[in-house]
Structures are given as C-alpha cells and as structure tokens.
Amino acid sequence: MSLDTFREETRSWLEASCPESMRTPMPADETPGGGTKMTYKNPETKVWMDRCAEKGFTVPTWPKEYGGAGLNPAEANVLRQEMSRINARPPLTGMGISMIGPALLEFGTDEQKEEHLPKIADGSIWWCQGYSEPNSGSDLASLQTKAVLDGDEYVINGQKIWTSGANNADWIFCLVRTDFEAAKHNGITFILFSMDQPGVSVKPIKLISGLSPFCETFFEDARALRKNVIGQVNDGWTVAKRLLQYERTMIGGIGGGSQRRRSVADIAKEYVGVDNGRLSDESLRHDVTQHAMDDRAYSLTIKRNAEESKSTKAPSFVSSMFKLYGTEQNKKRYELMLSAMGGQMLGWEGGGFSDFELTETRAWLRTKANSIEGGTSEVQLNIIAKRVLGLPD
Numbered sequence: 001m002s003l004d005t006f007r008e009e010t011r012s013w014l015e016a017s018c019p020e021s022m023r024t025p026m027p028a029d030e031t032p033g034g035g036t037k038m039t040y041k042n043p044e045t046k047v048w049m050d051r052c053a054e055k056g057f058t059v060p061t062w063p064k065e066y067g068g069a070g071l072n073p074a075e076a077n078v079l080r081q082e083m084s085r086i087n088a089r090p091p092l093t094g095m096g097i098s099m100i101g102p103a104l105l106e107f108g109t110d111e112q113k114e115e116h117l118p119k120i121a122d123g124s125i126w127w128c129q130g131y132s133e134p135n136s137g138s139d140l141a142s143l144q145t146k147a148v149l150d151g152d153e154y155v156i157n158g159q160k161i162w163t164s165g166a167n168n169a170d171w172i173f174c175l176v177r178t179d180f181e182a183a184k185h186n187g188i189t190f191i192l193f194s195m196d197q198p199g200v201s202v203k204p205i206k207l208i209s210g211l212s213p214f215c216e217t218f219f220e221d222a223r224a225l226r227k228n229v230i231g232q233v234n235d236g237w238t239v240a241k242r243l244l245q246y247e248r249t250m251i252g253g254i255g256g257g258s259q260r261r262r263s264v265a266d267i268a269k270e271y272v273g274v275d276n277g278r279l280s281d282e283s284l285r286h287d288v289t290q291h292a293m294d295d296r297a298y299s300l301t302i303k304r305n306a307e308e309s310k311s312t313k314a315p316s317f318v319s320s321m322f323k324l325y326g327t328e329q330n331k332k333r334y335e336l337m338l339s340a341m342g343g344q345m346l347g348w349e350g351g352g353f354s355d356f357e358l359t360e361t362r363a364w365l366r367t368k369a370n371s372i373e374g375g376t377s378e379v380q381l382n383i384i385a386k387r388v389l390g391l392p393d
C-alpha cells in the first residue's frame with residue numbers, strides 16, 4: 001500500500017473511531033493504563049484503548065502476531081501525524097508498551113513473546129518495575145533480593161522500593177540475585193512474575209500531595225516460574241541495562257519539542273501581556289525564545305539519532321544524553337511557566353484557579369522527579385563520561 005493510501009485510510013479510521021472526548025488534552029487522572037485493576041473515570045478512555053488495540057495502534061510498530069500493526073517507520077510516522085492532527089490522546093501508556101515490551105521483543109524467547117506481548121498490547125495486563133531497593137538505587141547492581149531455584153520455580157525473598165504503580169499492577173519485571181558469590185553485576189537475573197499471589201505485598205508510600213504513586217514491595221517466598229527468566233540466568237544485568245535505555249529514551253522524550261502541547265510563548269503572552277505582538281517582558285521573552293530554540297534543536301537531534309540508529313533499532317548509551325537533556329528541558333519549561341503565571345501557578349485547590357492552572361501546578365512539581373526516576377542526572381553524567389565519551393573511571 002502506498003503511503004498516501006495508508007494516510008487516507010488511517011485518517012478516515014481515526015475520524016470514525018476516536019471519540020470526541022479523546023481529542024482533548026489528557027488530565028493526569030485519566031491516563032490510559034490498562035490492567036485488571038484499572039478504573040476509568042471517563043469510559044471513553046477504555047473504548048479508545050480497545051479500538052486502537054484491535055487495530056494494533058497501541059504498539060504500531062510491533063509485529064502483528066504480538067498485537068501490533070506491523071507498521072514500518074514511515075507508516076508509523078504518518079499515524080503519529082494523523083493522530084496529532086485530530087489531537088488524539090495516546091490510547092495506552094505505561095511500562096508495558098514502553099519498557100518491558102521492547103525488552104521482550106529483543107531478549108524474549110518465542111514462547112515468552114507469545115505469552116506476554118499480546119496482553120501488553122491490548123492493555124489487559126499492567127506492569128511495574130522491581131529494580132530499586134532501600135539500599136540499592138544509583139548503585140543498582142548491589143541489589144539483594146534473593147531468588148532460589150525450587151524445581152520449576154524460583155522462590156523470591158526481599159524488598160523493592162519506589163515501585164511505581166505496584167498497588168495496581170498485575171505483573172512485575174524484577175531484578176533478583178541468583179548468585180551471591182559472583183561479582184555484583186554477574187549474579188543478577190531478570191524475571192517476571194504475578195503480583196497477585198500470597199508472597200507479594202505492597203505498601204503505598206504516601207506523599208505530601210496525598211497521592212501514593214509508588215510503593216514499598218515485599219516478597220516473602222513469592223514464586224516465579226523458571227520459564228519467565230528473560231535472557232540468561234545470572235546475566236540479567238544485560239537485559240536490565242537495555243530496559244533502562246528504553247526507559248531513559250521514553251523519559252527524555254517528555255522534554256522534547258515533539259510533544260503536542262501549548263507553547264510556553266503563548267502561555268506567557270496570555271499571562272504577562274503583549275506589546276506589538278511580542279511578549280511584553282523583555283527578559284522573559286529572551287528566556288522563552290532560548291528555550292523554544294533549544295526545544296527545536298533537541299527535537300531534531302532526537303530525530304537524527306532515530307535515523308542513525310535505524311539499523312540497530314535499539315537505543316544505546318546515548319539514551320543517557322537524552323534523559324539528561326530532556327528532563328532538564330522539561331523542568332525549564334515549567335520554571336518559565338511559573339515566571340509567567342506567577343501566583344496563578346501556585347494554587348492547590350479551591351476557587352480562584354482554572355483547571356488548567358491547577359493541573360500545571362501539579363505538573364510543575366512532578367517535573368522535579370524527572371531527573372531522579374530512571375537513574376539520576378548524576379548517574380547519567382557518569383554513563384556519558386564513561387560509555388559515550390570514553391573517559392577513564
């Protein structure tokens with residue numbers, strides 16, 4: 001099929017299938033996550049997810065047999081453009097499609113792919129990430145959660161922390177230690193198991209905002225099937241690192257200029273004022289312009305890198321550069337908005353603030369976590385120094 005025909009067909013499918021309410025900016029509490037425990041504030045979120053899943057559009061470039069649409073990069077780009085044209089919300093988000101899915105495509109056996117990928121693609125299973133432990137964050141390879149083989153199963157004991165969404169998750173992808181004698185990077189195994197079993201308990205960590213986006217996760221004789229080890233036993237670090245590259249690329253993308261959202265310049269003009277068609281505050285105008293130029297350059301760099309890495313199809317250590325830069329860009333965006341909106345972006349509840357202002361206050365505070373989650377900025381700098389620039393330890 002020619003690209004033009006594909007565009008035509010996709011456009012009419014989207015027109016017919018995307019509910020009107022899914023063509024508006026997505027409020028934080030309507031994120032389309034999927035999973036058996038998910039409740040949908042707006043039922044059309046689920047309708048939109050299901051329709052896209054049926055078409056393979058939740059994971060457009062994945063092979064059809066695993067729930068994707070098998071699109072090539074040019075077709076996927078057309079789909080992105082057409083979705084953007086009608087302001088369509090992403091039909092599905094989360095660690096399934098952005099982290100464990102890509103890792104499974106790369107490292108999973110045929111059997112593992114057949115079992116897990118379709119349930120990720122149609123949003124029926126919600127995943128969480130069991131990496132960090134109370135004493136193992138930046139130094140992740142020092143993790144101590146232990147797995148011992150018992151017949152066809154591993155028995156798992158230990159604790160994870162900061163497990164995002166663990167209280168709503170159906171399954172976890174988890175790093176466990178299977179060899180305590182080996183050097184720390186060499187005794188780790190990457191394994192998948194169900195969260196719905198007696199050996200797993202979660203304790204949501206309550207934040208000052210009142211929300212509990214992440215949890216402490218405890219394993220007491222939890223069970224994982226041996227067949228759910230991804231990659232080789234004791235070589236889980238290889239899978240873990242690659243998955244982090246997918247995660248960092250995803251997190252880095254949030255700061256990129258490719259995001260469809262209101263420009264800082266427009267917001268600043270509305271709140272500060274306009275003089276001869278230009279933002280009236282000269283100093284802010286300079287900062288906003290610089291940020292927009294950086295955004296554009298960053299977005300082009302992401303595109304260039306995607307082109308250059310087409311043959312490998314997988315991210316590399318360069319993902320650390322994107323994570324570092326993209327998260328700083330995103331934080332800068334919200335600092336500029338705060339400069340422009342002043343007290344209107346400091347409201348938490350009650351009258352005097354629009355929905356947009358209340359949402360942006362929360363979004364501004366949330367950006368603070370961007371340079372910690374998925375590995376801190378300092379850790380990214382270490383990786384860039386060592387792996388990208390080749391500097392000595």
Ligand SMILES: Cc1cc2nc3c(=O)[nH]c(=O)nc-3n(C[C@H](O)[C@H](O)[C@H](O)COP(=O)(O)OP(=O)(O)OC[C@H]3O[C@@H](n4cnc5c(N)ncnc54)[C@H](O)[C@@H]3O)c2cc1C
Nearest residue numbers: 129130131132137138162163164369372373374375376378
């Ligand atoms: C919003 C959010 C969601 C998260 N979700 C998950 C999740 O779902 N699953 C999961 O497993 N984890 C998750 N995490 C945890 C996250 O991966 C860790 O917080 C992160 O890796 C840092 O580890 P730490 O908190 O133990 O800090 P530490 O490692 O104790 O670091 C403390 C400080 O020391 C600095 N530092 C440490 N080592 C070095 C070094 N070698 N060189 C220079 N500076 C250094 C760090 O940069 C940091 O500033 C999440 C975190 C956040 C904020």
